[in-house]
Amino acid sequence: MPHSHCLARSAALLLAATLLLSFASAPALAADPRAGRDKARQCAVCHGLDGLAKLPDTPHIAGDSAIYIEEQLKAFRSGARIHPQMSIIAKGLSDEDISDLAAYYSAIEVTAKVPEL
Secondary structure, eight states: OHHHHHHHHHHHHHHHHHHHHHHHHHHHHHOOHHHHHHHGGGTHHHHOTTSOOSSTTSOOOTTOOHHHHHHHHHHHHHTSSOOTTHHHHHHTOOHHHHHHHHHHHHHSOOOOOOOOO
16 A cells, blocks of 8 residues: 555656646747737837847847847836837737747847958
């Protein structure tokens, strides 16, 4: 009987760990880069649909970490970070919008070429 108790306990721990991991990774799986591309049309004027800035004082965001992009957009939305345009734009973004945009821009592959000197 002690053996079956150990198996039941191990199975319960495995199930608990599996559930915990599935909940922990759920937000990352929920982000939709295709939806992000559609939503990025409003960003294209400054950041470009390809994430490469069109204005000299605008940062490139292509290939940035999704975590970083989400943190910055949420900071603009909450007022923790202030910028004349971004603060206004971010106020209208939902958590889903932010995740989708971050998924899209972070999925863009950026390459660099070091100049031959």
